Amino acid sequence: MTRARAMAPSATPLWRKLGSYLEIRDEEKGFLAELERTIVGHPPRTDLLRQGERYGDVRVMRDGWAMRHKALPDGRRQVVNFVLPGDIIGIYCNLFDIADHSVTTLTAVSVANFPPERVVELFQRFPRLAAALAWAGAKEEAIVAERLLSLGRRTALERTAHLIVELLRRLTVVNLAENGRFTLPVTQEILADALGLSIVHMNRTLRRLRDGGLIELNGQKITVNDLRQLASVGQFDELYLHLIRAPKRLDQVFDTTRGDRGDVRLA
Amino acid sequence: MTRARAMAPSATPLWRKLGSYLEIRDEEKGFLAELERTIVGHPPRTDLLRQGERYGDVRVMRDGWAMRHKALPDGRRQVVNFVLPGDIIGIYCNLFDIADHSVTTLTAVSVANFPPERVVELFQRFPRLAAALAWAGAKEEAIVAERLLSLGRRTALERTAHLIVELLRRLTVVNLAENGRFTLPVTQEILADALGLSIVHMNRTLRRLRDGGLIELNGQKITVNDLRQLASVGQFDELYLHLIRAPKRLDQVFDTTRGDRGDVRLA
DNA sequence: GGTCGGCCATAACATAGGTTAAGGGCCTGC
DNA sequence: GCAGGCCCTTAACCTATGTTATGGCCGACC
Numbered sequence: 029m030t031r032a033r034a035m036a037p038s039a040t041p042l043w044r045k046l047g048s049y050l051e052i053r054d055e056e057k058g059f060l061a062e063l064e065r066t067i068v069g070h071p072p073r074t075d076l077l078r079q080g081e082r083y084g085d086v087r088v089m090r091d092g093w094a095m096r097h098k099a100l101p102d103g104r105r106q107v108v109n110f111v112l113p114g115d116i117i118g119i120y121c122n123l124f125d126i127a128d129h130s131v132t133t134l135t136a137v138s139v140a141n142f143p144p145e146r147v148v149e150l151f152q153r154f155p156r157l158a159a160a161l162a163w164a165g166a167k168e169e170a171i172v173a174e175r176l177l178s179l180g181r182r183t184a185l186e187r188t189a190h191l192i193v194e195l196l197r198r199l200t201v202v203n204l205a206e207n208g209r210f211t212l213p214v215t216q217e218i219l220a221d222a223l224g225l226s227i228v229h230m231n232r233t234l235r236r237l238r239d240g241g242l243i244e245l246n247g248q249k250i251t252v253n254d255l256r257q258l259a260s261v262g263q264f265d266e267l268y269l270h271l272i273r274a275p276k277r278l279d280q281v282f283d284t285t286r287g288d289r290g291d292v293r294l295a
Numbered sequence: 296m297t298r299a300r301a302m303a304p305s306a307t308p309l310w311r312k313l314g315s316y317l318e319i320r321d322e323e324k325g326f327l328a329e330l331e332r333t334i335v336g337h338p339p340r341t342d343l344l345r346q347g348e349r350y351g352d353v354r355v356m357r358d359g360w361a362m363r364h365k366a367l368p369d370g371r372r373q374v375v376n377f378v379l380p381g382d383i384i385g386i387y388c389n390l391f392d393i394a395d396h397s398v399t400t401l402t403a404v405s406v407a408n409f410p411p412e413r414v415v416e417l418f419q420r421f422p423r424l425a426a427a428l429a430w431a432g433a434k435e436e437a438i439v440a441e442r443l444l445s446l447g448r449r450t451a452l453e454r455t456a457h458l459i460v461e462l463l464r465r466l467t468v469v470n471l472a473e474n475g476r477f478t479l480p481v482t483q484e485i486l487a488d489a490l491g492l493s494i495v496h497m498n499r500t501l502r503r504l505r506d507g508g509l510i511e512l513n514g515q516k517i518t519v520n521d522l523r524q525l526a527s528v529g530q531f532d533e534l535y536l537h538l539i540r541a542p543k544r545l546d547q548v549f550d551t552t553r554g555d556r557g558d559v560r561l562a
Numbered sequence: 563g564g565t566c567g568g569c570c571a572t573a574a575c576a577t578a579g580g581t582t583a584a585g586g587g588c589c590t591g592c
Numbered sequence: 593g594c595a596g597g598c599c600c601t602t603a604a605c606c607t608a609t610g611t612t613a614t615g616g617c618c619g620a621c622c
Contacts, residue, residue, distance in 0.1 A: 108444075128535050162428070
């Protein structure tokens with residue numbers, strides 16, 4: 029674990045995250061910057077949070093990949109989601125003090141840490157930011173719900189195609205993919221755990237996608253050759269797309285809602 | 296659709312919901328009561344929200360059951376969650392105007408309706424309530440994540456056992472179950488859609504649970520005869536239990552956090 | 563520079579769960 | 593009181609996916 033300090037404030041992950049929902053105001057900037065003063069690095073394969081143990085600080089992923097996963101007592105494991113730059117870990121730890129899931133780094137990672145009381149402070153002092161945070165959480169949930177649909181009703185091939193498209197989209201938003209090409213720092217076992225498949229079947233399924241010319245794999249680089257077809261195989265839903273690249277509507281709603289009286293007015 | 300008015304404020308669903316996270320203060324009571332002035336009834340099998348269409352009002356389930364579900368273009372369907380009294384529908388519609396999922400009533404239902412702008416107002420004026428709402432959302436997500444674990448890594452028998460235990464617990468909290476007995480207003484087809492199974496296999500699996508003496512079914516009444524064993528079959532996690540009956544810790548956190556300065560202090 | 567361990571790959575075989583088909587109970591509407 | 597529709601149930605069969613086993617590659621470590 030490495031400690032570092034500071035970074036150009038506008039390059040800050042939380043800023044970028046919340047900024048995708050509304051324009052950050054001057055008075056909010058200082059607070060955000062303070063939240064992200066402490067940057068910590070972790071090597072790959074480190075647990076940032078362990079199922080059954082206490083939550084620590086709230087963490088904002090700044091760089092690198094991690095995974096959120098849950099395990100059954102007998103060791104079977106499900107990866108719930110991949111944690112990408114800008115994502116937040118353990119934000120609701122004020123409520124649940126024992127974690128019901130683990131978060132493990134996949135690559136070397138750098139995260140911003142702050143104590144959970146700061147979240148409460150944020151709710152008290154910066155309602156706009158609080159709303160943006162809550163909205164970000166809702167987006168997360170939508171992604172998990174979509175994966176639930178995958179596991180429940182999509183075949184192995186469809187699931188795999190869907191996940192690849194999802195990752196490509198999410199990574200594109202944070203500039204970590206271009207021309208359908210990105211780094212997938214993940215073993216086939218982890219992919220299998222994300223998709224509810226056995227490792228062997230995961231391998232078979234990737235082979236089918238490769239043989240079909242939809243994707244290419246070399247090492248940890250994956251290239252999507254035919255996004256349209258891949259999205260169609262995965263029955264990728266355009267609605268769900270909106271979630272990934274969120275519309276910037278919170279500003280408007282806040283500006284047209286009178287917070288000082290019981291009265292409400294629309295734009 | 297039936298319109299009605301008012302109810303004893305403390306029996307109000309949103310009140311009960313948020314009240315499970317913190318003590319509602321006098322100044323907050325009026326606002327909550329106002330939110331729930333409009334009560335609307337709907338018959339069974341009505342869509343309260345339709346995937347691909349616009350969100351309407353925010354709704355708080357007051358009475359009855361509904362389901363949140365998503366469908367693939369070819370008709371395959373996944374039930375994401377069951378909506379029980381106290382649960383909230385469409386609270387983040389300020390952000391996503393098109394719904395990525397549907398909500399359909401299972402029984403006759405009564406809900407409290409209010410316009411989404413009210414949520415913004417709530418964030419601005421009542422940070423404590425806003426936090427409680429955000430926390431409630433996080434709890435929802437934890438339930439969905441746990442179901443993801445089910446679909447990905449539990450067998451049909453385990454999944455089914457797990458779901459029954461989960462429903463029993465959730466219903467017990469809202470006084471809709473006693474002695475392990477509750478009404479499950481749901482066809483086997485819907486259950487299958489919730490668990491990612493075919494209807495035939497759903498039937499087989501329920502039969503096994505009945506033959507094993509773990510549960511009894513007659514009509515829509517289900518009786519859990521051996522909760523301990525059922526929970527063990529479903530590998531029901533005690534951690535996840537905390538989520539369902541939430542600890543009342545938000546009060547403390549709010550009371551010990553100085554919202555008026557950059558400074559934070561713990562109890 | 564050999565060996566050990568992690569990961570990928572593929573084949574052969576096993577099975578949980580899907581599909582199709584058929585019948586029965588029960589309600590609802592005419 | 594009969595027809596049609598919805599739901600539950602079971603049987604027979606099928607297939608997508610899981611399991612076990614084996615080998616090869618490659619990078620890390622001594």
